[in-house]
Amino acid sequence: MTDPTARSYDAIVVGAGFGGLCMLHRLRGLGLSAHVFEAGRGVGGTWFWNRYPGARCDVESLEYSYQFSDDLQQEWEWTERYASQPEILRYLNHVADRFDLRRDITFSTRVASAVFDEPTDRWHVRTDGGSEVTARFVIMATGCLSSTNQPAIPGRATFAGPTFHTGNWPHEPVDFTGKRVAVIGTGSSGIQAIPLIAEQAAHLTVFQRTANFSVPAQNRPLTPEEQRTVKRNYAALRTRGGQMPFGFDTRSTEVTAMQVSADERRAEYEARWASGGLPFLGSFADMIMDAQANATAAEFIREKIRGLVDDPAVAETLLPRGVVGCKRLCSDTGYFETFNRPNVTLVDIAAAPITAITPTGITTATASYDVDCIVFATGFDAMTGALVRVDIRGRGGRSLREKWAEGPRTYLGLSSAGFPNFFIITGPGSPSVLSNMVPSIEQHANWIAACVAWMDANGKRRIEATPEAEDAWVAHVNEVADATLYPSCNSWYIGANIPGKPRVFMPYLGFPAYVQKCEEVVARGYEGFAVA
Ligand code: N01
Numbered sequence: 001m002t003d004p005t006a007r008s009y010d011a012i013v014v015g016a017g018f019g020g021l022c023m024l025h026r027l028r029g030l031g032l033s034a035h036v037f038e039a040g041r042g043v044g045g046t047w048f049w050n051r052y053p054g055a056r057c058d059v060e061s062l063e064y065s066y067q068f069s070d071d072l073q074q075e076w077e078w079t080e081r082y083a084s085q086p087e088i089l090r091y092l093n094h095v096a097d098r099f100d101l102r103r104d105i106t107f108s109t110r111v112a113s114a115v116f117d118e119p120t121d122r123w124h125v126r127t128d129g130g131s132e133v134t135a136r137f138v139i140m141a142t143g144c145l146s147s148t149n150q151p152a153i154p155g156r157a158t159f160a161g162p163t164f165h166t167g168n169w170p171h172e173p174v175d176f177t178g179k180r181v182a183v184i185g186t187g188s189s190g191i192q193a194i195p196l197i198a199e200q201a202a203h204l205t206v207f208q209r210t211a212n213f214s215v216p217a218q219n220r221p222l223t224p225e226e227q228r229t230v231k232r233n234y235a236a237l238r239t240r241g242g243q244m245p246f247g248f249d250t251r252s253t254e255v256t257a258m259q260v261s262a263d264e265r266r267a268e269y270e271a272r273w274a275s276g277g278l279p280f281l282g283s284f285a286d287m288i289m290d291a292q293a294n295a296t297a298a299e300f301i302r303e304k305i306r307g308l309v310d311d312p313a314v315a316e317t318l319l320p321r322g323v324v325g326c327k328r329l330c331s332d333t334g335y336f337e338t339f340n341r342p343n344v345t346l347v348d349i350a351a352a353p354i355t356a357i358t359p360t361g362i363t364t365a366t367a368s369y370d371v372d373c374i375v376f377a378t379g380f381d382a383m384t385g386a387l388v389r390v391d392i393r394g395r396g397g398r399s400l401r402e403k404w405a406e407g408p409r410t411y412l413g414l415s416s417a418g419f420p421n422f423f424i425i426t427g428p429g430s431p432s433v434l435s436n437m438v439p440s441i442e443q444h445a446n447w448i449a450a451c452v453a454w455m456d457a458n459g460k461r462r463i464e465a466t467p468e469a470e471d472a473w474v475a476h477v478n479e480v481a482d483a484t485l486y487p488s489c490n491s492w493y494i495g496a497n498i499p500g501k502p503r504v505f506m507p508y509l510g511f512p513a514y515v516q517k518c519e520e521v522v523a524r525g526y527e528g529f530a531v532a
Pocket of ligand 1: 151349
């Protein structure tokens with residue numbers, strides 16, 4: 001039943017993180033009425049929820065920021081090379097205020113369903129509070145990493161102490177002083193939180209299922225001179241970033257690892273290790289394409305870990321196997337050194353899996369560990385989780401959740417056949433998590449806004465991906481991924497971290513080629529879309 005008194009808008013945007021804020025600003029710029037629903041009490045999305053100790057971005061702050069307003073880029077001062085979560089959240093609050101965005105956002109409200117009404121070409125959007133609005137367009141800005149993965153460990157509910165998830169951290173300060181703390185999970189979140197929790201806790205026990213590759217972030221304060229230099233010619237940095245495979249300045253090269261000598265390779269890895277962060281992946285052009293090339297980087301990192309960790313047995317357990325970058329490369333501050341502390345214990349749950357959580361702690365196949373608090377750093381139902389959580393129904397009442405039961409299917413990661421006037425910001429099938437998220441988000445917001453403007457200028461009411469274009473795009477995304485080492489491991493890129501999730505490679509690899517494709521689609525009159 002639809003509500004005849006529902007308020008009506010041109011567009012409803014779901015989520016007020018980087019994507020939703022930018023989309024709202026763009027739609028307003030077209031003179032359209034747009035409204036945002038946001039589950040959190042404030043703006044920020046990912047950066048609103050992920051408040052765990054040590055949360056920080058792994059893309060440099062001067063690049064992990066909006067470029068839609070040069071005034072904004074000129075006036076905002078980042079304090080560190082890699083911004084911390086509180087600073088990014090301050091930035092997003094500043095953006096919301098500066099562009100007066102809050103008046104079109106309803107907070108603490110989750111969108112429960114969105115149903116397309118064919119006779120009127122309008123979406124009926126219902127919130128968890130039961131209110132309904134209608135809109136010509138629905139734009140999902142729900143984020144790629146926003147639906148937490150809560151592992152179903154037997155006895156979990158019986159634990160007597162507090163439990164936390166890094167992806168949904170309390171807003172009140174959490175004090176681990178004097179506590180015995182368990183952290184389960186050693187991905188990017190765990191690797192950032194562990195050194196800081198170890199400094200505070202009486203004892204920290206880390207439960208590691210898969211050892212991860214991590215390089216030092218080499219974070220540091222940004223000098224005013226560095227900022228001035230970038231700001232004098234910000235466009236050059238943005239252009240350079242946009243030409244790199246991941247959409248930020250990884251200093252990527254055309255040189256392949258196997259065409260240089262072992263000494264030259266080593267020198268390159270050493271230089272990248274010393275300068276820090278994800279540009280390590282840009283060391284050689286074939287790093288993520290060629291197993292032999294990748295193995296040289298893997299061995300380099302393992303050697304570094306052996307040098308950082310005092311106890312050889314602990315070091316051995318921390319040594320990552322497999323392919324560097326296949327799971328997202330981590331970027332840390334003092335992670336491996338943390339295992340030299342007397343108050344930190346590493347438990348290898350690949351060797352002896354967790355069998356239960358009890359009221360007093362965690363039991364594995366071989367031992368029991370008494371703890372006062374448990375931190376789940378167990379990641380997200382990535383890329384699709386937040387989308388299929390909403391009951392989205394397109395033409396003929398078709399459910400997106402059902403359509404994607406065997407894996408997500410989109411055209412350009414922006415649109416899905418059968419769902420007219422429905423867009424996804426950084427959806428599966430777009431560079432999204434394999435790129436610098438903020439430029440990818442802006443590219444999508446710009447593309448969607450231009451599409452809506454074009455429809456209005458040309459009297460079009462409906463746009464929807466064709467099934468043929470979607471099939472071809474899904475095949476292309478897979479073909480690109482299959483030429484790399486990405487599909488070779490159990491990463492969240494492929495859905496392997498969620499029991500029962502279909503194994504489909506979700507992001508599109510190659511930011512510049514993707515942007516070009518999106519531009520070509522427009523130049524050819526929205527090729528691959530049915531427009532009515
Ligand atoms: O999540 P993850 P994350 N029992 O999925 C383990 C971004 N991010 O929140 O590898 C025991 O990477 C799991 O083990 P395994 C970034 O894109 C960025 O850390 O599946 N363990 C793994 O160790 C990142 O990639 C930043 O064997 C279980 C860990 O939990 C993404 O977010 C910071 C388990 C989950 O690692 C996600 O990172 C933080 C179970 N049942 C996040 N289930 C920066 O910008 C899972 N695990 C720096």
